[in-house]
Amino acid sequence: MSIEKIWIKGALIIDSQSPYHLQKCHLAIQQGKIVHILKAQATLPMIDAHTRVIDAEDMALSIGFMDMRTALNEPGLEHKETLESLCRAAWKGGFTDIATLPQTLPPIQQKQQIAFLRHYTQADAPVKLHPIAALSENLEGVRMNEFYDLHTHGAVAFSDGTHTLQNAALMLRALRYMRAFDGLIMQFAQNQDLVESGDMHEGVTSTYLGLKPITALSEVVQIQRDLKILEYTGGKLHFSTLSTAESVKLIRQAKAEGLAVSCDIAAAQLSFLDSDLENFDTNLKVNPPFRTEKDRKALIQGIQDGTIDAIVSHHQPQDQESKKLEFDLAEFGILNLQTAFAAIHTATKELLPVELIIDKMSSAPRKILGCKIPTIQEGQEAVLTLIAPKEEWILTEQTIISESKNSPFVGKKLSGCIKAVFQQDKYEIF
Amino acid sequence: MPLSVRHLLGIKSLLRSDIELIFKTADEFKKVINRPIKKVPSLRDITIANVFFENSTRTKLSFELAEKRLSADVINFAASNSSVKKGETLLDTVHNILAMKVDMIVMRHSSPGASHFLSLHTPAIIVNAGDGTHEHPTQALLDCYSIREKLGSVEGKKVAIIGDISHSRVALSNIFALQKLGAEVMLCAPPTLLPPFIEQLNVKISHSIEETLRWCDVANMLRIQLERQKTANIPSLREYALYFGLNSRLLERIGKEIIVMHPGPINRGVEIESAVADSPQAIILDQVENGVAIRMAVLYLLAAQNA
Numbered sequence: 001m002s003i004e005k006i007w008i009k010g011a012l013i014i015d016s017q018s019p020y021h022l023q024k025c026h027l028a029i030q031q032g033k034i035v036h037i038l039k040a041q042a043t044l045p046m047i048d049a050h051t052r053v054i055d056a057e058d059m060a061l062s063i064g065f066m067d068m069r070t071a072l073n074e075p076g077l078e079h080k081e082t083l084e085s086l087c088r089a090a091w092k093g094g095f096t097d098i099a100t101l102p103q104t105l106p107p108i109q110q111k112q113q114i115a116f117l118r119h120y121t122q123a124d125a126p127v128k129l130h131p132i133a134a135l136s137e138n139l140e141g142v143r144m145n146e147f148y149d150l151h152t153h154g155a156v157a158f159s160d161g162t163h164t165l166q167n168a169a170l171m172l173r174a175l176r177y178m179r180a181f182d183g184l185i186m187q188f189a190q191n192q193d194l195v196e197s198g199d200m201h202e203g204v205t206s207t208y209l210g211l212k213p214i215t216a217l218s219e220v221v222q223i224q225r226d227l228k229i230l231e232y233t234g235g236k237l238h239f240s241t242l243s244t245a246e247s248v249k250l251i252r253q254a255k256a257e258g259l260a261v262s263c264d265i266a267a268a269q270l271s272f273l274d275s276d277l278e279n280f281d282t283n284l285k286v287n288p289p290f291r292t293e294k295d296r297k298a299l300i301q302g303i304q305d306g307t308i309d310a311i312v313s314h315h316q317p318q319d320q321e322s323k324k325l326e327f328d329l330a331e332f333g334i335l336n337l338q339t340a341f342a343a344i345h346t347a348t349k350e351l352l353p354v355e356l357i358i359d360k361m362s363s364a365p366r367k368i369l370g371c372k373i374p375t376i377q378e379g380q381e382a383v384l385t386l387i388a389p390k391e392e393w394i395l396t397e398q399t400i401i402s403e404s405k406n407s408p409f410v411g412k413k414l415s416g417c418i419k420a421v422f423q424q425d426k427y428e429i430f
Numbered sequence: 431m432p433l434s435v436r437h438l439l440g441i442k443s444l445l446r447s448d449i450e451l452i453f454k455t456a457d458e459f460k461k462v463i464n465r466p467i468k469k470v471p472s473l474r475d476i477t478i479a480n481v482f483f484e485n486s487t488r489t490k491l492s493f494e495l496a497e498k499r500l501s502a503d504v505i506n507f508a509a510s511n512s513s514v515k516k517g518e519t520l521l522d523t524v525h526n527i528l529a530m531k532v533d534m535i536v537m538r539h540s541s542p543g544a545s546h547f548l549s550l551h552t553p554a555i556i557v558n559a560g561d562g563t564h565e566h567p568t569q570a571l572l573d574c575y576s577i578r579e580k581l582g583s584v585e586g587k588k589v590a591i592i593g594d595i596s597h598s599r600v601a602l603s604n605i606f607a608l609q610k611l612g613a614e615v616m617l618c619a620p621p622t623l624l625p626p627f628i629e630q631l632n633v634k635i636s637h638s639i640e641e642t643l644r645w646c647d648v649a650n651m652l653r654i655q656l657e658r659q660k661t662a663n664i665p666s667l668r669e670y671a672l673y674f675g676l677n678s679r680l681l682e683r684i685g686k687e688i689i690v691m692h693p694g695p696i697n698r699g700v701e702i703e704s705a706v707a708d709s710p711q712a713i714i715l716d717q718v719e720n721g722v723a724i725r726m727a728v729l730y731l732l733a734a735q736n737a
Contacts, residue, residue, distance in 0.1 A: 204630040208442065208602060210542035210564030213625075280543030324551075326520060326541030328562070 004050040005030045006427070008386060008420075010040045011056035014355045015063050016363070018376040022355065027061065029382045032424030037378055054429060056386060059419060062358045063374045064096025064383040068264060068365035069186075069240055069312035070337060071161075072117075072131075076105025081317035081403050084122060086337075089401040091125035091428065093313070093338040094385040094418040098127055099369060101161040102134040109134040109145045111153040118154045126426040130156045130371060135174060135185060141167050144174055151181050156369040157238065159186035162287065162316075162332070164222060166192055171226060175235035184369065186238045189222035189247070190214070190288065199328050201274035201289040209277065211327065214289050216244040223247055227254050230261060238368060239263040241314055243288035245298030252307040262368050263307070265299050266314035267340045270347040272408065282323045282330035283408045286314070300351050303360060310364040311357070313340040317404035335407040339395055341387065342414035349415065354389050384422040391417035432735040437549045437556040438728055440565035441606035449610060453575055455727035456720070463499060463722055473502035476733050478534040479527045482559070483509040483520075486538050488694055488718060489559050489569070493536050496725035505532070520544065521551055528554055534733065537561075555736050557728060560599045569693050570603035572724040574611055576717045577648055580689055585612035590642045592618040592674065593652030593701050596625050596663070600652060600693045605631055618642040620674060622663040639674050643684050650691040651676055651701050667700050677703040681711075689713055 008027045013020040024040035038044075047053055067090065074083040081089075090098050100117065102108035108117070108131055117131040133155035137143040147158060158174070165171050165187060174185060195218045200206050202213030223239060227250065230237045242248065242263050254261045272290040284290060302308035316333025323330050336343060344357050362385075366373045374383035395409045420429040433448050441449075462470055478497045482490055490506070497504045507527065524535060534555045537545055542564035549556045560566040577584050589608050595601045595617050608615050609632065616634040617624060618641075629635050636642045643649060654670060664670050681688065690702070690712040698704045706712060 202626065204627045207625045207627040208631065210562055210599075210602060280546050321519075324519075324521065326539065326547055327543045328541045 002050065003052045005035070005052070007044055007047070007051060007053045008056045008061060009044065009053055011059045011061035011386060013376050014060050014358050015376040016355075016359065017373065020376060027376070029384075029422060029427075032382055034376065034378055034380050034382050037376070054386070054420060056419070058388060058390060060354055060358070060387045060389055061376065062385050062387065063362050063376060064385050064421065064423065065094045065341070065358075065361050066097040066099070066365040066371065067095050067313045067315070067337065067340070067361070068099040068310055068369060069266070069314050070098045070100050071316045071333070072100035072102070072104050072108070073317060074104065079403060080319050080322075083120065085402050087122045087125040087127045089315070089335070089337045090127045091421055092401055092418065092430070093340050094387065094421055095127060095337060096383050096385065096421060096423045097130060097366070097371065098337075099130040099132050099156055099365070101159065102132055103139065103161040107134040107139050108132075109137065109150070111149055114150060114153045114155050123426075126423040128423070130369060132157045132159050132186060134158070135160045135165055136170060139163055141165055141170065144170065144177065147174070147178055147183055148181060151183050156371065157184040157186050159188070159240070162188055164188050164190045164192060168225060168229060172229050172233055175230060175233040175237065179233075179235050182236065184236045184238055186240050187226055188240045189219050189226065189242070191218045191222045194218035194221060199285065199289075200277055201291045203274050203292060205274045205277060209280070214287065216246060216291065216295070219244050219288060220246045220250065223250050227259065227261065230259055234260070236260045241266045241269075241288055241312065242299070242308065243269055243291050243295060245295045248298045248302040248307055252302070252305070255307065262309045264310040264312045264365075265303075265308055267311050267336055267344050268314070268334060268408065269299055270296065271343050280327045281408070282325065282327055283334060283406050285327065285330050285332055286316075286334055287332040300348060303352060303356065309360070309368055311340075311344055311360040312365070313337045317402050318406045319404050323406050333406065335400065335402055335404060338401055339407065339409045339414060341418065342393070342416040343409060345389060345416035346414050354387075381424050382422040382427075383424065384420075385418060386420040388417045388419050390415065393417050433731050436732075436736060437545070437558075438567050438732060439545050439549060439556065439558050441567045441570050441603045441610070442565065444567075444610070446610045449571065449574070449607060452571055452724065452727045452731060453578060455731055456575055456723040459499075459726040459730070460720070460723040463726075469499050469501060471501045472730050473497070473500040473733055476534065477503040477505070477532045478536060478729070479505045479507060479532045480536045480559075481507045481524065481527065482538040484538050484540050484560070486560070488721070489538065492718070492721040493559060493725050496722050496729060499722070500726055500729060502729070520548070524548060524552055524554070528552060534729065555732050557732065563597060563599055563602075565603045566599040567603050568721070568725050568728060569600050570607040571728070572717055572721040573600075573604055573650060573691060573693065574607045575724055576691065576713055576720050577613075577689070579716070579720065580713055581647065584608065587613045587648060588616070588646045589613050589648045589650060590616045590618055590646035591650045591652060592639060592642060592676065594623045594654050595619050595628065595652065596623045597655045598652050604650065605633060616642055616645055618674070620664055620670070639676065640680060640684065643680060643688060646688060648689045648691060649676065650693070651696075652693065653695065653697055654700050671700050675699075675701055675703065676706050678705045678709070681706065687711060691717060693717070
């Protein structure tokens, strides 16, 4: 007998756009739409054989999560992760939408590639893909891509991904050109001249491990330069994966001055510090690197006061051949789509309320990228994530959904479990 | 009492009592290597591979000699004539060596943490013979042993490490060893050859060699590692020699007896003038001799406790 209707019983609604925000409700979904919302005090109507009830006591119901910084490895790097397992990992992590970086082989810079990704659907993990196109041709930092055409065909933003656009003149021209269609540039801020071949945050830990440093200064200098260019050209600039206290200060100031700037941080920045690298664990080798407690506190403060707009997974699968190596030879990056919410919640339990975390990983990314923001109201499409914030679980290598296994959360107790995801008429209850 | 560690990965993970045990054991081996019959049968059933992914002359010779004096079976592997150039990973290379029933690996590698990595993924006993700019524990042990031999003890002594601290594999290990043994440490270098957070390791910093020499009992001169510097951190060797080099005029001017050390190989005329390097106050060759005794002690103690 097929299920036609689902009742989610007694969940706390978390959606600041919804009249039911922060209220406990029963919610019915039928044919991909939210058909009823009742206050939790009300009794459920008669349940027939075609109706399924999810008991959501102690759970929170949010609009579907959206990630705005996920590495895409297909085509060209399928041994790290296929599109199929990427969608599975995102779905399991509560994401109904993900914006993908253009660093495939070849890079995403043709309208056909954009169209393919936008129309990609997968029955067992119906995550919508929002491609970010390469900012410079072949990610080389020299020539502009066809921004207007790529934008017209659905590129949500332009970025050179984990490369920083170093060329100041190109940054200036790109920002200026994109004003024609209100396009968005996403920049990973790191001045290459100041980094050379660094491996971790510059501090006392890098000093006694003998590892080459990635200074906080290299990020700050790049942000300062790009903000000055933005001030000069106008346009929209987003800084990806900020990591230092000084960066937060700069963005706070730029926002106060009225610049069209936004920013995000990588979720794992809240979980780890540079001192955690003591044992040369390559699953903690990320760029930007994990920094100090002072930086971590400043990032949390930035989230609280709205300086930091979004929190991203910065999901970067790396196969064993790229990670089971001497530290300086290992690649940067960790998996974090499947664990993003739990990682953030576990690391900031006392400091960030669940509704704030959810906002930073659902409405905020959509707002920055200009994507439609779903809402929890009767008659609206069911784009939903059901979360049990207090439920504890442990990630194991076997339960990682990816061709790669580079998660620093393996074996760690995490708090916050994704219980169900709805993408209109497709859903899965975990 | 055995060592507190299974491998010798660095000085940071050793206890003071470990270092003292190594020194006591080295005292015995130093007697052995000065006898007409320089060999003991202690490691007769042990096979040791010296795996050197970076060039080294004295460290490799010293380890090899130490192993042979202990009657171990020795094989040598150098990256220049190996399959590493064909793209084999470190772990594969070492697993292949271990498959030939090797018990201990002595490794020199350019990556910081390489020996640590190996100790986690292989069953062999690992001795770090220098991992990039991280540690070079046996050098620090032999340096401290040489100070102890010359001055009776390391405790309370003032030791200056002068030269390229940033690119040195010796500096950190020496700092840790000297501090564990109760010495005070001063580092002297141009600011571009000092890691920015090094003062947090509880060391004094100076940019004046004269001031440093006036302060110290022992001056350990480090080599300017030009090949390790992708970017120039000093304008020229000439300027370095003028302002940071150790010469006899300087020593005469401060007018006190200082012990001069150098881990080698020395750049005569750069960090140290020939007249100083060859003077009686330089114990550079004693260091080399002690290196064999220290390495015998380390290999012996690690093998004994893993037996």
